[in-house]
Amino acid sequence: MKLGVDSYSTRNSGLDPAGVLELAADLGLQGVLFELSPFSSFHDADLEAIRGAAQRLGLYVELGMGSIFPWHPMAAKGRELLAKAGYNVNVSDAQIVIDHLEVAKKLGSPWLRCVGGNLFTRDEGHDMTAMADAAVLILREACKAAEAMGMKIAMENHADFTVRELASILARVNSPAFGFTVDCANLAFDLDDPLRLARIMAPYALTTHFKNYRVVRTATGLALENCDLACGEIDLAAIVQALARLNPQIHLNIEIHSQFAPFKLDILEQTYFERHPAPPGDGLAWYLRQSWTKPMLAEHPANLADGPQSWALELEHLKASVRWAQETFRPLLSPWS
Numbered sequence: 001m002k003l004g005v006d007s008y009s010t011r012n013s014g015l016d017p018a019g020v021l022e023l024a025a026d027l028g029l030q031g032v033l034f035e036l037s038p039f040s041s042f043h044d045a046d047l048e049a050i051r052g053a054a055q056r057l058g059l060y061v062e063l064g065m066g067s068i069f070p071w072h073p074m075a076a077k078g079r080e081l082l083a084k085a086g087y088n089v090n091v092s093d094a095q096i097v098i099d100h101l102e103v104a105k106k107l108g109s110p111w112l113r114c115v116g117g118n119l120f121t122r123d124e125g126h127d128m129t130a131m132a133d134a135a136v137l138i139l140r141e142a143c144k145a146a147e148a149m150g151m152k153i154a155m156e157n158h159a160d161f162t163v164r165e166l167a168s169i170l171a172r173v174n175s176p177a178f179g180f181t182v183d184c185a186n187l188a189f190d191l192d193d194p195l196r197l198a199r200i201m202a203p204y205a206l207t208t209h210f211k212n213y214r215v216v217r218t219a220t221g222l223a224l225e226n227c228d229l230a231c232g233e234i235d236l237a238a239i240v241q242a243l244a245r246l247n248p249q250i251h252l253n254i255e256i257h258s259q260f261a262p263f264k265l266d267i268l269e270q271t272y273f274e275r276h277p278a279p280p281g282d283g284l285a286w287y288l289r290q291s292w293t294k295p296m297l298a299e300h301p302a303n304l305a306d307g308p309q310s311w312a313l314e315l316e317h318l319k320a321s322v323r324w325a326q327e328t329f330r331p332l333l334s335p336w337s
Contacts, residue, residue: 001244001332002060003325004031006209006255009318011037012311017050021057027322030336031060033113033207033253036077042085047106054108058336060251062207063104064113064156064181068097068138069131072117093134094141101142101151111152111206113181117160119189119263122275132165136172143175154206156181159189159263162277163197170204183209183255184239185232188224191265191276192283198239202246210252210325212236215290216262218297220269222287223262229254229321233290237328244332252325256317259310261301 005027007020015023017038024032032054040046054061066074070093078100083089087099097114104112116135122128139153146153155170157163157180170178182205187194212232213224229236243250266272267284304310326333 001240001248001329002030002251002334003322003329004029004033004060004251004253005318006033006035006064006253007038008035009254009256009314010311012259012307012314016040018053021050021053021059024059025057027319028326028336029059029254029322030334031062031251031253033062033064033209033251034107035064035113036066036081039077039081042081042087042103044085044106047103051106051108061108062111062113062251062253063100063107063109065097065100066114067116068093068114068135069116070096074115074118092141094138094145097138097142097153098145101146101149101153105149105151111154111179112146113154113156113207115156115158115160117158119159121160125275128161128165132161132169135169139169139173139178140175143173143177146177147175152177152179152206154179154181156209157183157186157189157197157201159186162190163187163192163200164190164277167200179204179206181205181207181209182243183211184236185209185211185213185224185234188213188215188234188287189263189265190283191267191279191287193286194234195238195242196283199242202242205243205247205250207251208243208253209255210236211255211257213263215287216297217291217294218262218264218266218300220264221267221272222265222291223297223300224265225262226256226258226260228256228258228317228324230324240329240332248332249334252329254318254321254325256314256321258313258317259304259306261303262297264300
């Protein structure tokens with residue numbers, strides 16, 4: 001097991017991919033799961049330079065694309081980078097995923113992390129059944145190519161599909177090249193016991209986003225407050241043990257986005273469970289236990305602005321998270337290579 005960082009943690013820093021790798025090494029981390037925010041180019045020479053920098057520093061590299069759906073805003077940057085690098089983007093959605101797989105392979109990543117939607121998708125009124133059907137068709141085709149390339153695709157629980165919906169998608173795709181990016185904190189959007197959900201995903205886990213939330217009370221229900229790893233209420237130690245039993249080589253990629261106000265779970269609104277599947281009663285009880293005696297948020301805070309103020313807070317939380325994880329999981333972590 002190795003400890004790394006997801007580059008989304010550095011999106012307010014202005015660092016390019018080489019800079020993110022240098023930061024990871026300076027923090028004593030062992031790799032980077034790159035999403036696309038640090039990238040300005042997918043040209044072969046630039047990818048080769050990033051791969052070379054990682055090798056010189058002794059760091060692993062993983063790559064994540066945005067959404068597999070062309071209509072989603074998170075799909076835009078990947079398509080722009082592909083087009084600038086000479087790829088034809090007037091192709092099928094599956095081919096776009098395959099092109100990202102090629103980029104991942106050039107970087108030395110053994111898999112490609114992907115997402116469907118995000119935490120706003122259900123509340124925007126999207127048909128989740130139709131989205132799941134579309135995802136299965138895209139991923140079946142892309143996974144055939146991944147198998148031929150010796151690669152895998154790791155879909156994240158991204159607060160859109162529930163873990164149980166993702167398990168259904170996995171069964172329908174039915175490919176050895178398909179698995180999961182387990183986001184340890186996003187499990188909470190299902191309003192079920194996070195450890196229970198992690199155990200559902202664990203047999204198919206390829207990599208992780210490693211973060212935590214505090215559960216807070218609001219006038220309309222609950223919210224998930226960003227924090228460093230040590231200050232959250234999800235039992236990360238138990239989740240890591242569940243993952244390590246089945247994949248002792250898995251990477252724990254710390255993700256920090258403390259810039260953002262607490263994410264709302266407005267369960268007291270009359271229509272909430274028309275848009276979101278109702279969780280098991282004992283699962284919902286877990287969240288109530290965390291928040292029952294806390295004072296209610298007087299008002300919902302705003303996000304911090306992009307830039308230096310957010311980076312200062314997120315770097316502080318990143319450093320605290322690294323210290324905590326290195327100490328807590330020292331017996332499980334592979335030695336620096």
